[in-house]
Amino acid sequence: MYPFARYRLAAPLLALIMGLASAEPSAADQSLARGFGPMTLQSAGKPWSHQIVRFQDGTRGERFELRAGDCESRYTDDCRTDRERVEFSERSPGQRQNSEWWYGWTVYLPPDFPATGRVLTKLGQFHQRGDSGPELLFDLHEDALQITMPDPVRWDTDPMNPLPMHRVKDIWPRSRMIGQLTEITMQARWSPDPSGYYRIWINGQLVDAYQGRTTNDPRGEIYFKYGLYRSFVQRLGGGATPPTLVAYYRDVVRAESRAALEAMR
Template sequence: MWMVPSLALAGIVWRGDFETGNRSQYSGEQMVSSDRLLVVTNPVAQGKYALKVTVKQGDDPINSSGNRNELVYQGGEKEGSEYFYRWNVMFAPDFPSVDTWQLFTQWHHTGCCGSPPLEFYVRGEEIRMVLNHDNTIPWRTKLQRGVWHEFILHVKWSSKASTGFVELWHNKQKVLQKRSAVTMFAGQGNYLKLGLYRSDTVKPVGVLYHDGFVQATALEDVLTTTPPVPDAGTPTVDAGTPTVDAGTPTVDAGTPTVDAGTPTVDAGTPAVDAGTPAPEPEPDAGEPVVPEPVDAGTPPQVDSGVTVDAGTGGVQPPVGVLPAEGGEEGAGCNSSGGSLAALTLLGLLGLARVRRRRSP
């Protein structure tokens, strides 16, 4: 059961749960076409809508490294800010098993390049949480397809390990005790990217689903799974959402290679449900169940037990310097399409694309 601390109920800071029936809760999108980020009515983890994400080899909407289709939310996480985040992810039954990174959630730094400070991705048959300041994997678990994974992440954002920390629940079990960590790069902010971003060497079509994203300042605020009733005037189909983040540049200054010889394959993406009207949401069944504070199967929770991904080599960029895009062996970095600084550099210097461990 959940062990709820005595924190003041402070309310929800932001919802990205798709209960508007479209993608309008987010700041922008990086997608090659609207069918890659599609709001659907089945399957859902809560409420009436979820997001179906599809990535095919060659999907490169921002002329960067890797292949992706992602949503961007400019939440403006700053030094010293502290939040709880809850979201649900389901990997399709045929989600590829490959020995490389397939990133599904990240908090990217505001600089143009390099691996993000904090990210979640799949490698092979594992789901991993990674801190890229020191390239550690404080938590991992076996990948299960066709089921909803619920994550609750508690973070204090800071460029100092003496201030910053992370704490994690997975499927209502606490799997990572509060742990000191560098959660942002000095002199920069963070923002959310949600979808699927993966190595461009992956050939099979990748499909997963996101639902129920909530940001709050207290644990109680993210425990409920009942979304608010949508505005009666809100459209219930995903038809008019803009396809470009107007404030996000479309070039990654340090992006490298593309697998030019690999064909694009559509392995059978599930059918799209775009026209179902929004029924009334189910009432809250009651108080949420509270999990035990410690997961018996929890991986190492302290620095001395942290597992290091041998292939990773992220480095914290110095203050005021834009880091090079990259991540855990290319484990996906994202700058919502690369920063404006990156775009300017490309225009002035005509930089050739350079292979990075992970793109923005």
């Protein structure tokens, strides 16, 4: 359903990534996402955390860097709950429920992007206002980018002891993300009843489709987060230092139709 007729990332990779120009430090906390509500940067506030960059082809993007100890405490409990992050979080207004939304974002992970074992590294999150916990997560594991969907019936309020996932699925090989551009497109209806659904495409290929409840609270709006976020850092074991992670994002967009989304890219 909704096959994509063309693949947008045909430009040479070197022209897009290796030709990065100088960063724009004056815009260090500015999100380039379009179609969303205002974004707040959640980070440790380090000089390297987030930068606006300009690619050789003239387009702009965002560079995120996460180093060991980069926990955030102003908006989250990261510094007390074994988590580290540099990511943008959408403020109100988010996405209203019981209507269709389209999302897109492109991420580039450099060739030296490290494996992190059992530490969970997220490259996109959908949450709901209130105490219900996340609705859908994009987790990068040892072998694949994985969709994890918490239980849409029970509320998950303890980040240190999360409930078992309702749905888990590998959707794209990790080997096809490292050193390559990955374009993610998602269609979703957020709903606490069986009319909910989502469909996900990567580089134009349909990789996942789900029908059923997608939220557990009819009251809260849905909001999006993107950047770098890792949880359960101590799973590295042996007092190991978490590796530095770097990721580039571009074309982070949201629209109410596929046509509108494509026009924004």
